[in-house]
Amino acid sequence: MITQFLKLEWKSFIRSASFGKSIGIKIFMGLFALYFIVMFLGAGLVLYPGLKKEFPNQEPVYILNSVLFYWILIDLVFRFFFQKLPVMVVKPLLTLPVKRNKIVNYVLGKSALSFFNFLPLFAIVPFSVTLLVKGYAVVSVISWVLAIVLVVLIINFLNFIIESFSAETDFSFLPVILITGGLYALNHFNIVSFNTIIGSGFNAIYNNPIYVIVPLLILMGLYFYNAKLLKKKLFLDSGLKEKVKEVNASNLEWTKNFGDIAPFLKLDLKLIWRNKRTKSSVWMLVMGLLYGLVFYPNPKYQEMEWFFVFIGVFSTGIFLINFGQFIPAWDSGYYKLLMTQNIKYEEYLKSKFTLMAISVCILFVLGIPYLFFGWKILFAHFAAAIYNVGVNTHVIMYGGSFNRKKINLSQKAAFNYQGTGAVQWLIGIPLLIFPLGLFGLFYYLTGFEIACVILAVLGIIGIVLHQKLMKIITNKYLQSKYKMIDAFNQDN
Amino acid sequence: MISTSNLSKKYAGNQVLNIDVLDIPKGQSFGLVGNNGAGKTTYFSLLLDLIKPTTGYIKTNEITVGESEDWKPFTSAFIDESFLIGYLTPEEYFYFIGELRGQNKADVDTLVEQFSDFFHGEILGQKKYLRDLSKGNQKKVGIVAALIGNPEVVILDEPFANLDPTTQIRLKSIIKNLAEKQGVTVLVSSHDLLHVTDVCERIVVLEKGEIVKDLQTSEATLKELEAHFSN
Numbered sequence: 001m002i003t004q005f006l007k008l009e010w011k012s013f014i015r016s017a018s019f020g021k022s023i024g025i026k027i028f029m030g031l032f033a034l035y036f037i038v039m040f041l042g043a044g045l046v047l048y049p050g051l052k053k054e055f056p057n058q059e060p061v062y063i064l065n066s067v068l069f070y071w072i073l074i075d076l077v078f079r080f081f082f083q084k085l086p087v088m089v090v091k092p093l094l095t096l097p098v099k100r101n102k103i104v105n106y107v108l109g110k111s112a113l114s115f116f117n118f119l120p121l122f123a124i125v126p127f128s129v130t131l132l133v134k135g136y137a138v139v140s141v142i143s144w145v146l147a148i149v150l151v152v153l154i155i156n157f158l159n160f161i162i163e164s165f166s167a168e169t170d171f172s173f174l175p176v177i178l179i180t181g182g183l184y185a186l187n188h189f190n191i192v193s194f195n196t197i198i199g200s201g202f203n204a205i206y207n208n209p210i211y212v213i214v215p216l217l218i219l220m221g222l223y224f225y226n227a228k229l230l231k232k233k234l235f236l237d238s239g240l241k242e243k244v245k246e247v248n249a250s251n252l253e254w255t256k257n258f259g260d261i262a263p264f265l266k267l268d269l270k271l272i273w274r275n276k277r278t279k280s281s282v283w284m285l286v287m288g289l290l291y292g293l294v295f296y297p298n299p300k301y302q303e304m305e306w307f308f309v310f311i312g313v314f315s316t317g318i319f320l321i322n323f324g325q326f327i328p329a330w331d332s333g334y335y336k337l338l339m340t341q342n343i344k345y346e347e348y349l350k351s352k353f354t355l356m357a358i359s360v361c362i363l364f365v366l367g368i369p370y371l372f373f374g375w376k377i378l379f380a381h382f383a384a385a386i387y388n389v390g391v392n393t394h395v396i397m398y399g400g401s402f403n404r405k406k407i408n409l410s411q412k413a414a415f416n417y418q419g420t421g422a423v424q425w426l427i428g429i430p431l432l433i434f435p436l437g438l439f440g441l442f443y444y445l446t447g448f449e450i451a452c453v454i455l456a457v458l459g460i461i462g463i464v465l466h467q468k469l470m471k472i473i474t475n476k477y478l479q480s481k482y483k484m485i486d487a488f489n490q491d492n
Numbered sequence: 493m494i495s496t497s498n499l500s501k502k503y504a505g506n507q508v509l510n511i512d513v514l515d516i517p518k519g520q521s522f523g524l525v526g527n528n529g530a531g532k533t534t535y536f537s538l539l540l541d542l543i544k545p546t547t548g549y550i551k552t553n554e555i556t557v558g559e560s561e562d563w564k565p566f567t568s569a570f571i572d573e574s575f576l577i578g579y580l581t582p583e584e585y586f587y588f589i590g591e592l593r594g595q596n597k598a599d600v601d602t603l604v605e606q607f608s609d610f611f612h613g614e615i616l617g618q619k620k621y622l623r624d625l626s627k628g629n630q631k632k633v634g635i636v637a638a639l640i641g642n643p644e645v646v647i648l649d650e651p652f653a654n655l656d657p658t659t660q661i662r663l664k665s666i667i668k669n670l671a672e673k674q675g676v677t678v679l680v681s682s683h684d685l686l687h688v689t690d691v692c693e694r695i696v697v698l699e700k701g702e703i704v705k706d707l708q709t710s711e712a713t714l715k716e717l718e719a720h721f722s723n
Contacts, residue, residue, distance in 0.1 A: 263591040267577070274579040274621070337575040340540045341592045342564040409578060482544050489574070 001098065005106050033115055037122050044126035048134070061131065061144065065202035069187065069195045072155060073180045075116075079159040080176040083116050094234065104230045108223065111160065117152050124148050143209035147202060150215035157222040164229050173283065260344075264351035271330055275409045278323070278330065285359075288318025289366055296373040305448050308377050309439040309455065312384025313432055315367055317392055319359035321428045324396035327352050328477070332406040332488035339485060346474045353393055353470070360388045376448060383452040383459070384435065390462025392431050394469045401476040404487035493518040493645065493677045494539070498548030501534055501701075509534045509701040511548075516679070516694075518644070521671035523692030523709075524681040525717065530698040532681040533571065536649050539679070540569055552645060565593070569647035570634040578623030582615045582633045585622060586640060593641030600640060607636050610662045627654045635663065639670070646670060647679045652687050660687065667691050685721070689714045 051060035093103060124145055131141045166175045187194045205211045252269060255262045272278040292311050295301040314321075323330075327349075331338060338348065364385040371378045435455060442451035462469065477484075496514040500507060509531040516522050524532045537543045539550055541557050549556050552563045569575070577585055583604075590600035608616070614629050622630060631654050638646055651667075652660050668691060670676040682688045688695055689709055697705035697720060705720065707713050 263588055267580075267588060270579060270584070334574055334577045336540075336542055336571065337577070339542060340564065340567070340569055340575075341589070342561075342594075343592055482542075485542050 001102055002106060036119055040119055040122035041126065044123035045130075047123065047127045048130040061136075061206055062199075062203055064127075065206070066195065066199040068151075068202060069198045072151065072198070073184055075120075075152075075155050076159060076162075077176060077180050079116055079155065080162060080173065083114060083156075083159060084163075100231055100234050101227075103234065104227050107230065108157070108226055111156060112153060114156065117156055120148065120152050139209055140206050143212050144202065144206045147205045147212055147215055150212070150219050154215060154219050154222060157219070157226050160226055161222065161229065173287070258351075258354065261347050261351040261354060264348050265354065268330075268351055268355055271409075272323070277407070277409065282319075284318050284322050285363065288315045289363060291315045291318075292367065292370055292373075292377070296370065296377060302374070305376060305380075306436075306440045306443045306451075308380035309384050309452075310432060310436045312377075312381035313388060313392070313435050314428075316360045316363045316381060316385040317388040317431065319363065320356045320388060320392055320396065321431055323359075324352070324356055324393065324400070325428075326407060327397055327400035327403070328484070329400075329403045329405055329407045329488075330409070333409055335488045336485060339481065345477055346470055349397060349470065349474060349477065352397065353466075356393045356396075357389045360385050360393075379449075379452055383456040386456045386459030386463075387435055388459070390459030390466075391435075394462055394466075394473065395431065398473050398476060401473065401480050404484065406488045406490060493520075494550065494552045494679075496548070496550045499535075499538065499545055499550060500547045501531075501538065501543065502546045507701055509538070511535070511701075511703060514696070514703065516677060518677055519671055519675040520694055521667060521678045521692045522680070523688040523695040524679065524698060525683070525685065525688055525695060526681075526698035527721070529700070531701040532698060533649055534701070535698070536569070536571060536647050536679070536681065539647060540567070540571070563645075565641075566644040567647070568593075568638045568641065568643040568645070569649075570631075570638040570651070571647070571649040573627075573630055573634070575634050575637075576622050576630055579621055581619065581621060582625075583617075585633060586637055589637045589640050593643075595641050603640055604636060607666075610636065610659065610666065612659065628656060628659065631655060632659065635666075639666075643676065645677045645679070649681050650683070651680060652682055652684050664691050685714060685717045689717065 047064070048060050051058075051063050055063060128141050128145050132138060162176050162179065166173065183194060186192045201211070201214070205214075252266045255265045255269070258265050272282065292315055295307070295311060301307060328335065364381060367381055368378065370381060438458075439451045439455055442454050494514075494516040496511050499509065499511045499514075501509040508529070524535065526532055534543070538545050539552075539557065541561075541563075544558065549558065551557070552567060555563045557563055577588070580588065586600050586604055587597055590597070595603075604616070611632060615625075615633060618625075622633060625633070631651070635648060635651055638648065648667075651663060655663060664687065667678055667680065671678050671693070680688065680692060693709055695705075695707045695709055695713060695717070696703055697707075697717070705716075707716065
């Protein structure tokens with residue numbers, strides 16, 4: 001049975017219209033994975049000697065145990081954003097003689113094989129081998145490694161529970177931030193010292209292997225809870241909403257001011273607000289806006305002026321990146337309709353452009369309080385905002401003409417809690433890295449101000465050439481019209 | 493109104509449509525029948541420039557589809573659910589189509605009003621998104637939306653499928669009315685021979701992409717079609 005499932009997945013992967021793109025992404029992700037593997041491997045190798053040198057009086061294992069709590073928190077947040085439960089099209093299987101339990105166990109079992117679960121091993125194994133070489137008790141070390149593996153799996157399944165709950169609310173990543181933030185705060189202010197609890201727990205396992213039973217029980221509990229959650233979703237009508245919410249239709253009259261593009265602008269606004277998947281990109285705005293607060297309060301980053309632009313492009317462009325990368329796939333569900341209507345492609349695209357440009361302006365204005373950390377930051381943000389409007393919007397729309405993957409807005413794929421995982425962030429890289437590199441280059445050659453001006457000038461050139469660029473982009477879309485219609489017709 | 497010449501469509505060397513000549517005059521109600529894979533939807537898709545012909549061309553009103561987009565203002569269609577926008581209410585959807593076709597809200601309201609019978613009180617004022625409507629009700633919305641903006645050519649792919657009997661009968665009178673009274677060219681495809689013979693003045697039978705019969709509807713047509721499809 002499992003081989004059947006695997007075969008199905010393999011076919012859906014190689015036969016999908018976006019196959020070429022997927023394979024490119026997979027290679028790219030592979031490189032990323034390799035990078036992390038090397039990093040972890042290195043960490044695992046230097047961990048023992050390093051800790052021994054820094055704290056000669058303490059046991060390295062105990063030191064490691066005392067910071068495990070933080071690792072768990074960070075891992076949870078990371079996984080929430082980058083790891084998704086494997087997607088499977090279950091509807092056709094429901095009427096076949098396949099036990100529901102089998103489907104659920106397959107999906108959960110597959111998730112245990114995720115790269116995220118193997119990554120820590122690259123650090124843990126070399127570390128424990130060092131321990132064994134140094135003559136630590138074999139039983140203790142092995143039970144300690146076992147406990148770590150169990151905790152990794154616990155995080156794995158805990159993440160899916162959190163994801164499934166956030167999928168049911170409209171707040172997307174808010175729950176995970178609240179949970180991890182709350183735990184961190186409780187610990188930080190010494191209300192409940194999770195740090196010590198988990199640390200001494202692991203010390204206990206190290207000293208007395210029988211305690212491994214505790215994480216094992218937790219893991220089993222989480223697994224069964226996950227299985228229960230998934231099984232509930234395995235009914236046809238669970239995809240349908242139990243109660244259809246009453247709609248409050250708004251007519252958005254004010255969009256009239258935008259003239260020809262008004263109908264599309266209205267449509268886009270409704271698209272964003274009425275679909276869960278797009279709605280989460282609105283919450284991303286908050287994250288993007290506050291992103292600077294991670295760095296700027298730290299005096300160390302105040303010195304790194306070349307870095308301001310990166311934060312500027314990211315925080316003013318987060319909506320642009322999030323929304324823009326799926327143009328025109330957002331409209332893939334009714335692309336045929338648009339293509340037969342009496343519309344101008346240019347107006348359709350211009351509406352998207354306007355939306356992104358406005359979002360950049362709003363985010364910049366809301367970010368003005370960053371002035372508090374120095375005028376240079378605001379200056380860099382300003383340049384970044386202009387660059388976003390003039391260059392990045394056009395780049396991302398041009399990239400969209402290569403989009404061949406349908407987005408199914410109204411029907412959620414089973415188990416697909418948020419739609420996209422790590423891939424979503426890939427496209428951001430050229431949009432962020434290129435201006436950063438350019439800025440960095442001129443920063444060292446000519447200084448901060450000139451570098452800002454150059455970035456802004458690039459943006460202004462883009463804005464001046466807007467009409468011309470739109471023509472080129474529109475042509476590109478027209479050329480790939482038939483291909484897009486065909487691809488958006490496929491469900492995969 | 494619509495003239496087809498030398499039209500063919502091949503997928504990887506496989507011929508799915510091959511029509512030498514097919515002329516549809518203005519105001520005709522035209523029916524396309526054929527088994528699965530006969531090429532009905534392919535023909536409609538070519539007519540709407542959703543796919544590219546391998547050879548030949550279609551002209552509507554002397555405008556070559558695929559070279560110019562000037563056929564769009566007077567042509568409208570409902571092929572399948574992918575013509576609906578799931579996150580809009582029916583009203584919003586009608587207004588959106590109306591705006592694209594240069595109709596204001598009042599125009600749309602008047603038109604939609606005429607179909608309150610057809611909607612059977614299940615569409616308007618329901619405060620539901622299209623994605624939450626049943627398949628049949630979605631279809632009703634799509635068909636009526638295809639009538640917004642006084643189109644001269646209306647293309648409906650399998651309009652009777654998924655509809656309840658009452659609605660099927662109402663739809664038949666709507667289509668007849670369009671062709672007879674308003675001079676609209678209506679193209680309909682269907683698997684239901686009875687409905688097509690009821691509605692269409694002319695019926696063309698496709699088989700493996702080729703026209704095998706071209707009939708002016710008469711009393712004998714249904715029998716003839718049934719005989720044709722039984723063997």
